[in-house]
Amino acid sequence: MFTSMGVPQINPRLRRRSRGGFTLIEAAIVLVIIGVGVTGLVQLIGAGSMANSNSAELTTGIELANNINEMLQGVPYASLKSTYDDVVYNPPKDALGNDLTANFTGWQQSIDIKYVDPLYVASAVPDSQIEPTCRVTVAVSHRGQVVYTAEWLAVSPN
Numbered sequence: 395m396f397t398s399m400g401v402p403q404i405n406p407r408l409r410r411r412s413r414g415g416f417t418l419i420e421a422a423i424v425l426v427i428i429g430v431g432v433t434g435l436v437q438l439i440g441a442g443s444m445a446n447s448n449s450a451e452l453t454t455g456i457e458l459a460n461n462i463n464e465m466l467q468g469v470p471y472a473s474l475k476s477t478y479d480d481v482v483y484n485p486p487k488d489a490l491g492n493d494l495t496a497n498f499t500g501w502q503q504s505i506d507i508k509y510v511d512p513l514y515v516a517s518a519v520p521d522s523q524i525e526p527t528c529r530v531t532v533a534v535s536h537r538g539q540v541v542y543t544a545e546w547l548a549v550s551p552n
Contacts, residue, residue: 454501455534455542462503462532463546464489471550475521475528479507486534506531507548515547526550 416424465487466478484502485493494501508518512527519525527549534542 451536451541455536456544458486458494458501458503458534459532459542459544461487461489462505463530463544465491466530466548471526471528471548474530474548475507475509478505478530481505500537502535504533504535506533510547512549526552 462483466474469477482502482504485495485498486501486503488494507528507530509521509523509525509528511517511519512525515527515529518529527547529545530548531543531545533540534544
């Protein structure tokens with residue numbers, strides 16, 4: 395059959411109907427792609443939350459170690475070791491020596507003071523050998539795990 399312009403005409407019964415919408419396979423592929431994306435997003439949120447928690451814990455540990463550093467600044471060198479060596483604060487202390495009780499459950503500050511050779515500060519000497527230089531080590535723990543450790547030297551003014 396031809397039209398009036400000479401273009402062949404397709405039999406209406408053989409003409410394919412154009413369909414709109416998606417097939418079942420296309421919908422399944424889209425669901426798989428979205429599922430993989432959502433799974434990755436959930437894992438990313440979980441990892442970010444864990445990193446945020448660890449970061450907050452480390453920041454608290456640093457601040458608690460700094461509190462001990464500030465607290466010891468005004469202590470005379472002669473009484474530093476006898477007063478603060480092997481001391482553990484639980485609950486932890488602030489820079490003025492006051493207990494920190496609110497939101498500090500499970501935290502503790504441990505202080506260790508060792509005399510060191512002033513010419514080789516990495517080498518600790520026996521406690522009976524009093525030196526003009528000592529190394530102060532503060533370990534901050536949370537729930538039994540050391541979160542942060544700080545060390546500094548204290549030197550006798552004489």
